[in-house]
Amino acid sequence: MSHVTRRHFTALMGTAALSTPAFAQNAAWPNKPIRLILPFGAGGVADITARIVTERLGDKLGQRFVIENQPGPGGINAARAVLAGGTDGYTLALFSNGTAVSVNMFKELRFDPVKDFTPVSTLGFFDFILATDAKSRYQTLKDFIDYGKANPGKMNVGTVIVGSTQNLSGELLKSATGLDFRIVPFRNTPDLTLSLTRGDVDLMIDSYSALKSMIDDKQVRALASSGPTRSPVTPNLPTAAEAGVPGYDVTSWNAIFAPAGTPADVIAKMQKAIAEVIAEDEIKRKLLELGIEAKALAGAQLAKQLESDIVKWGDVITKANIPKN
Numbered sequence: 206m207s208h209v210t211r212r213h214f215t216a217l218m219g220t221a222a223l224s225t226p227a228f229a230q231n232a233a234w235p236n237k238p239i240r241l242i243l244p245f246g247a248g249g250v251a252d253i254t255a256r257i258v259t260e261r262l263g264d265k266l267g268q269r270f271v272i273e274n275q276p277g278p279g280g281i282n283a284a285r286a287v288l289a290g291g292t293d294g295y296t297l298a299l300f301s302n303g304t305a306v307s308v309n310m311f312k313e314l315r316f317d318p319v320k321d322f323t324p325v326s327t328l329g330f331f332d333f334i335l336a337t338d339a340k341s342r343y344q345t346l347k348d349f350i351d352y353g354k355a356n357p358g359k360m361n362v363g364t365v366i367v368g369s370t371q372n373l374s375g376e377l378l379k380s381a382t383g384l385d386f387r388i389v390p391f392r393n394t395p396d397l398t399l400s401l402t403r404g405d406v407d408l409m410i411d412s413y414s415a416l417k418s419m420i421d422d423k424q425v426r427a428l429a430s431s432g433p434t435r436s437p438v439t440p441n442l443p444t445a446a447e448a449g450v451p452g453y454d455v456t457s458w459n460a461i462f463a464p465a466g467t468p469a470d471v472i473a474k475m476q477k478a479i480a481e482v483i484a485e486d487e488i489k490r491k492l493l494e495l496g497i498e499a500k501a502l503a504g505a506q507l508a509k510q511l512e513s514d515i516v517k518w519g520d521v522i523t524k525a526n527i528p529k530n
Contacts, residue, residue: 234293234294234468234470234471234474235266235267235268235294235295236268237268237295238268238269238270238271238295239263239266239268239269239270239271239294239295239296239297240270240271240273240290240295240296240297241255241259241270241271241272241273241297241298241299241461242273242275242283242286242287242290242296242297242298242299243255243272243273243274243275243276243283243299244275244276244277244279244280244281244282244283244284244299244300244301244303244304245274245276245299246274246276247274250331250412250414250459250495250496250497251299251301251459252272252274253495254328254329254459254492254495254497255272255299255328255459256272257488257491257492258328258479258482258483258488258492259272261482261485261488262478262479262482265478265481265482266474266478273286278311278530279307279310279311279314279530280300280303280304280307281307281311281314281315281316283298283299284298284315284316284318284321284322285315285316287322287462287464288316288321288464290464291464292463292464292465292466292467292468293467293468293471294463294467294468294471294472294475296464297325297461297462297463298322298461298462298463298464299459299460299461299462300318300322300459300460300461300462300511301457301458301459301460302370302456302457302458302514303369303370303457304318304511305318305511305514305515305517305518306368306369306370306373306514306518306522308515308518308519309515309518309519309522309529310368310522310527310529310530311529311530312529312530318462318511319508319511319512319515320465321464321465322462322463322464322465323462323463323464323465323466323467323472324460324462324503324504324505324507324508324511325460325461325462325463325472325475325476325479325503325507326460326461326475326476326479326480326483326501326502326503326504326507327458327459327460327500327501327502327503327507327510328458328459328460328461328479328483328492328497328499328501329458329459329483329492329497329498329499329500330432330456330457330458330497330498330500331412331413331414331436331438331456331457331458331495331496331497331498332413332430332431332432332436332438332439332455332456332457332496333370333371333374333410333411333412333413333430333431333455333457334410334411334412334413334416334420334427334429334430334431334439334442335378335408335409335410335427335428335429335430335431335445336401336408336409336410336411336416336420336425336426336427336428337349337401337407337408337409337425337426337428338401338402338404338424338425338426339423339424339425339426341404341407341426343407343408343426343428344426345428345448345449346428346429346443346445346448346449346450347448347449349407349408349428350382350384350449350450353382353384353385353386354384357384357385358385358386358387359386360384360386360387360407360408361386361387361388361389361405361406361407361408362375362378362379362386362387362388362389362406362407362408362409362410363388363389363390363391363397363400363401363405363406363408363409363410364388364389364390364391364397364409364410364411365390365391365392365393365394365397365411366390366391366392367390367527368522368527368530370455370457370518371410371411371412372388372390373455373518373521373522373525374410374431374455375388375410376388376521376522376524376525376527377453377455377521378410378445378450378453379525380521380524380525381450381451381452381453382450386407389405389406394411394415397409397411398411398415398416398419398425401425402424402425408428410431412457412496413430413436413438413439413496414495414496417496427439427442428448429442429443429444429445429447429448429450430442430443430444430445431444431445431453431454431455431456432444432454432455432456433446433454433456435447436498437493437498438493438496438497438498458502458510459497460502460507460511461475461479463475472504476501476503476504479501479503480501480503483499483500483501484499484501
């Protein structure tokens with residue numbers, strides 16, 4: 206090949222590379238480990254859920270996932286770290302219902318989950334449990350409501366910290382029932398359950414995983430679940446709506462998001478792999494043990510879930526006059 210021919214050949218190859226469609230350039234994705242950054246500490250429900258799913262997801266995609274825990278107020282640290290990681294599909298975020306809450310709890314969140322991120326897929330959904338001490342007078346949620354109506358201002362409902370989904374679930378219960386009760390926030394679930402068993406609070410709201418052992422040991426009585434329909438986790442437990450609070454609906458979720466601008470073919474490949482993993486019986490079983498219903502809600506459906514939750518919890522926070530951070 207002559208010098209001129211070689212030069213022309215090189216130029217043609219360069220032009221071809223520039224015109225190669227994005228899907229072809231990303232066809233090799235993933236070819237290195239993928240970071241999934243969580244705004245939660247290790248050992249919690251979101252962390253364990255992410256590890257169960259991504260271990261299998263890594264097998265399917267041929268690259269392992271590295272879980273990084275970056276807890277902090279509003280999930281800001283974790284979200285900013287994901288955005289700094291670029292749009293090549295190798296740095297992802299785990300968002301939750303708590304992300305929708307954070308949008309309304311901070312004056313300056315420093316990231317926009319709707320505009321700055323692309324929804325990939327949910328991993329699972331879970332309800333909260335409305336429970337009382339096993340020795341309490343309340344056998345049903347209706348008992349609690351009836352007593353509250355007859356004794357305004359005399360009952361306490363316990364949750365973890367102000368602004369948590371559990372805490373706002375208490376605020377929603379208050380507005381939905383019209384009851385006059387005090388919502389008492391605790392630093393953590395152990396402090397809350399201890400207060401419940403001492404009779405300091407009449408009712409508590411927390412996740413099934415947090416209460417499972419005490420329910421099994423009959424220390425705590427579950428009165429209702431918070432979702433719109435009965436959960437496969439607790440099929441024999443009525444929903445709050447069934448038990449006397451029409452329209453009451455609190456469902457939390459965990460989902461993977463990617464920075465906006467991540468190639469569409471990479472997003473599509475992730476969505477397909479996650480849907481296949483979530484459909485596996487073993488994954489369903491493991492998540493169900495945590496109180497999680499495995500469900501892959503992707504793309505526009507996940508975007509709608511996030512946006513509707515932002516509106517919903519914004520209304521609850523406004524009505525409860527909870528100050529922004």
